[in-house]
Amino acid sequence: MDVKRRAFLRLAGTGICALPLNISGLVYASQEAAAKVQKKLITLQPEQAYWFSQSPPTDLWAMGQNVLRLQQHIPAEITVRNRLPDASSVHWHGMRVPNDMDGASGLTQQAIDPGQAFTYRFTPPDAGTYWAHSHHNTYEQLARGLCQPLVVEESTPYPADHDHLLVLDDWRLNSTGQLDLESLGSMHEWSHGGRMGNLLTVNREITPRLPVEAGSRTRLRILNTANSRIMALELNGLQCWIIAKDGQPLTKPLKTNESLTIAPAERYDLTVDIPTDWQGEQPIHETGSRTRLAGAFWQIIPGSKQRTERQSPQPLPANPVPVPGEGKPDHHAQLLMTGGAMGGLRSAIYRNTPMSAQKLSVNKQAWAFNGVANLPDKPLLSARTGATVEIEIVNDTRWPHGMHLHGHHFQLRGSDRYEPGMLHDTALMERNENLTIRFKAGLPGKWLLHCHMIEHQAAGMVTWIEVTA
Ligand SMILES: [Cu+2]
Structure with a gap:
């Protein structure tokens, strides 16, 4: 039997796909390019993966290319065509984009219907490694494969082979x-x-x-x-x-x-x-x-050998992300996570209605933020652009969670897991762990704050903050 087939039958398959790139092959922004718009086309469509030589290909959904590459500081127009049987939307995870370009269906835009297209327009302010993924029925569309890596290239090449x-x-x-x-x-x-x-x-x-x-x-x-x-x-x-x-x-x-x-x-x-x-x-x-x-x-590579002595690498050039200073924040909120298996959640409000755990389950809800399952009508907090915000997140559940804030990067207080001063758009918290995220309110709009264990989001772990001009 084919080795890959055997690996699959053990349910222990492993694979990595690499997108090797020689740094010399990258194209960086030039003076002339600064005046241009980088136009891209993404087609949401069925795709097949040829993972097993003795089985038919696996049917997936995909975004039409292996990696999306954008250049920092150059306006982008990304047209997303939907050739899937279901509606969808695209979220630019980690990118600081205008709120109506954030792709959160039902909050910042209507989903793109089958056969329709939507053009996202933004100028990437930050270089780095991001990803684009469906933000509509995400638990299903992500499981089907509707995502792709997104690299925003620095305007100066980073020295690496x-x-x-x-x-x-x-x-x-x-x-x-x-x-x-x-x-x-x-x-x-x-x-x-x-x-x-x-x-x-x-x-x-x-x-x-x-x-x-x-x-x-x-x-x-x-x-x-x-x-x-x-x-x-x-x-x-x-x-x-x-x-x-x-x-x-x-x-x-x-x-x-x-x-x-x-x-x-x-x-x-x-x-x-x-x-x-x-x-x-x-x-x-x-x-x-x-x-x-x-x-x-x-x-x-056979016969190859490069330098033997290496210095510590130089840092990447800083991005223009607003960083919160020390001192008392302008806004402070607490987010209490409850629910999940062994969590003892007895009731929560869902769609403005108090419900027992049993009724919540009928509605496919199992978790709550501050006693509310799924997206509340009112934001967790409202802050003006530039204000310093602190959210203390209390994980009173028996499960780890990976919390993601749209449109912002935050610093963490109270976590041993991460180096102090690091900026995050997503951070892992262990069971019964508390941490505080701290950031400067960014562009005006409605920004989601949710668990990125995406089934947890679907089952209740999602709220939002409002930023006003
Ligand atoms: Cu979670």
């Missing part, structure tokens, strides 16, 4: 190798850890190879696009520095040689130095669950 993407995803397949669509919407999963797949891919491939020279330095952009699985990568034997989190550069690269935990929707940019004595193929292991899987392989 290679620039590789590692887009981690897991897929729930049935015994015929097709997406297991019957299990979508399982309340058991929605009230526990969310939907977990049984096949790991990287860049939508199974164990891809990342070509590098021995002794070379690679910029590695890591994204977790899974619905709910917390991933972890082993970086043993490598000299690594974190140079950006969620697209935002660290002021000083942070050396790390431990396993890197990446919650759904989080991103890390690393520089990785390949040892000079490596040859052949070296695995990159994913260790987020009980199984240790080789997700991808470094493929050492």
